[in-house]
Amino acid sequence: MTDPRPAGAQRPLPKPTPETAHFWEGTRAGELRLQTCMGCEKTYFPPRFFCPKCGSRSVKMVKASGRATLYSYVIAQRPVPGFTPPYGICVVELEEGPRMMTNVVGCPQTPEALQLDMPLTVVFEPKDDTITLPLFQPAGEQVR
Amino acid sequence: MKRKSIAVVGAAETTDLGVIPNLSQIGLNADAALNAIADAGLKPSDIDGVATAGESPIALASYLGITPTWIDGTGVGGCSFLMHLRHAAAAINEGLCTTVLVAHGESGRSQIAPSAPPSYHPGSLEGQFEKPFGVGWAPTMFTIPLLRYMKTYGVTLEQVAQIPVIQRQWAALNPRAMEKAPLTVEDVLNSKMIAYPFTRHMCCLVTDGGGALVLTSAERARDFARPVWVLGTGESAESTMISQMQDFTSSAAFRVSGAKAFSEAGITQSDVDHLMIYDAFAHLPLYGLEDLGFCQPGEAAGFIGDGHTAPGGSLPVNTNGGGLSYMHSGMYGMYVLQESIRQMRGIAPAQVKGAKISVAHGVAGWFSGSSTIIFSNEAP
Numbered sequence: 001m002t003d004p005r006p007a008g009a010q011r012p013l014p015k016p017t018p019e020t021a022h023f024w025e026g027t028r029a030g031e032l033r034l035q036t037c038m039g040c041e042k043t044y045f046p047p048r049f050f051c052p053k054c055g056s057r058s059v060k061m062v063k064a065s066g067r068a069t070l071y072s073y074v075i076a077q078r079p080v081p082g083f084t085p086p087y088g089i090c091v092v093e094l095e096e097g098p099r100m101m102t103n104v105v106g107c108p109q110t111p112e113a114l115q116l117d118m119p120l121t122v123v124f125e126p127k128d129d130t131i132t133l134p135l136f137q138p139a140g141e142q143v144r
Numbered sequence: 145m146k147r148k149s150i151a152v153v154g155a156a157e158t159t160d161l162g163v164i165p166n167l168s169q170i171g172l173n174a175d176a177a178l179n180a181i182a183d184a185g186l187k188p189s190d191i192d193g194v195a196t197a198g199e200s201p202i203a204l205a206s207y208l209g210i211t212p213t214w215i216d217g218t219g220v221g222g223c224s225f226l227m228h229l230r231h232a233a234a235a236i237n238e239g240l241c242t243t244v245l246v247a248h249g250e251s252g253r254s255q256i257a258p259s260a261p262p263s264y265h266p267g268s269l270e271g272q273f274e275k276p277f278g279v280g281w282a283p284t285m286f287t288i289p290l291l292r293y294m295k296t297y298g299v300t301l302e303q304v305a306q307i308p309v310i311q312r313q314w315a316a317l318n319p320r321a322m323e324k325a326p327l328t329v330e331d332v333l334n335s336k337m338i339a340y341p342f343t344r345h346m347c348c349l350v351t352d353g354g355g356a357l358v359l360t361s362a363e364r365a366r367d368f369a370r371p372v373w374v375l376g377t378g379e380s381a382e383s384t385m386i387s388q389m390q391d392f393t394s395s396a397a398f399r400v401s402g403a404k405a406f407s408e409a410g411i412t413q414s415d416v417d418h419l420m421i422y423d424a425f426a427h428l429p430l431y432g433l434e435d436l437g438f439c440q441p442g443e444a445a446g447f448i449g450d451g452h453t454a455p456g457g458s459l460p461v462n463t464n465g466g467g468l469s470y471m472h473s474g475m476y477g478m479y480v481l482q483e484s485i486r487q488m489r490g491i492a493p494a495q496v497k498g499a500k501i502s503v504a505h506g507v508a509g510w511f512s513g514s515s516t517i518i519f520s521n522e523a524p
């Protein structure tokens with residue numbers, strides 16, 4: 001077991017909303033898009049049309065570097081539709097500051113392979129015409 | 145000290161606990177409610193305020209034949225009942241009602257007419273940014289922060305595994321506890337892996353049950369047989385998305401709720417004789433002890449390891465056996481309240497001798513909400 005990629009179409013997929021469409025258009029285009037407040041310069045995630053720190057509606061889209069580190073995780077042992085256990089449910093910290101939930105692919109789903117603070121890079125995995133999920137892999141791996 | 149206060153004048157759990165095949169969710173609510181109302185020496189018609197979660201407070205009031213002047217359906221998860229108590233204090237002090245029933249009943253194991261659990265629309269924030277990565281329910285969400293906590297403070301899995309072991313020692317003293325057989329650290333670590341690093345014994349039970357409280361003003365409470373006074377209350381909230389919890393080593397909701405309750409009560413941690421920390425999973429007492437100010441950050445595992453929270457220790461914690469060994473119907477908050485009240489009444493199976501102040505601390509869905517209630521058997 002080296003990869004938690006789902007077996008089929010049952011994996012729950014996101015349904016973009018008007019406030020998040022830019023994020024999912026971004027992953028489809030191979031970009032991880034965050035937002036930055038023009039007032040207080042806070043960079044934040046998940047997407048919304050205002051700054052969660054100061055409430056300003058003056059926000060701009062920024063392209064993240066795609067570099068991150070592993071902040072924490074569990075390795076799920078029970079089946080969830082679209083997943084074959086064991087698989088890591090991971091929270092990564094992006095270089096820009098925000099954290100996001102994801103899966104770390106391209107390495108065994110074991111405590112030995114999944115080390116906190118290990119460097120990661122984003123990899124984009126198309127699921128259908130609309131949705132491409134941002135997953136992460138150990139930094140230095142070949143981009144698939 | 146508070147200008148006004150309230151007291152618990154009736155408290156009881158469901159007649160049975162654990163596996164209850166003969167009652168539905170609303171039936172469990174009613175069984176607990178009738179027991180608590182009888183414990184107060186009252187009748188359902190004496191109740192003018194009703195609060196519950198899971199079940200609709202209107203449905204429950206109607207089922208019990210009560211026409212209320214105040215209801216509260218705050219339903220944010222496991223600590224909703226602590227919040228109900230806090231909201232009821234405000235309502236009673238404001239004169240909105242005089243005699244409040246806070247009820248809980250949940251057919252967590254038998255699943256007889258339960259409320260549907262919340263489902264996330266794929267367009268919700270959780271639906272877009274968490275569900276696609278394989279989270280199931282509590283066992284794969286509540287648990288995610290622990291590895292970061294362990295790395296930050298150099299805490300080992302063996303230390304975390306001591307928590308279920310000690311709570312099982314408390315459960316052994318409680319005839320109503322579901323699981324009473326002694327556990328060792330090895331038993332905990334070798335039990336079935338649920339979501340690494342959490343094994344079966346580090347996760348709560350799944351049971352049926354309920355509990356209820358009857359609350360009234362502190363002034364009127366003097367006319368009742370066994371009042372337990374409320375000295376202070378707190379509540380707070382953080383993100384419903386576990387991935388967005390600000391600090392995986394400490395809960396902002398715990399810190400704010402706890403500080404509010406201690407400040408209102410006008411007491412310090414050293415005044416506390418007994419502590420209940422909602423333990424849906426084994427790591428919660430670590431966060432509770434530190435975020436409520438009983439231990440410095442990173443020191444709770446050592447404090448527990450030294451036996452302070454165990455039978456005979458300086459700060460008895462989760463003396464009913466906790467969600468890990470006593471019972472856990474799904475929204476466990478009612479049971480931390482019930483055990484704190486039993487301790488204050490001097491009737492707990494594992495009674496802490498001479499205890500005068502008890503703190504009950506609750507959590508809602510993976511650190512998203514929190515509420516803290518401070519009780520005393522001495523009038524404020």
Ligand SMILES: [Zn+2]
Pocket residue numbers: 037038039040041042051052053054055056
């Ligand atoms: Zn801002």
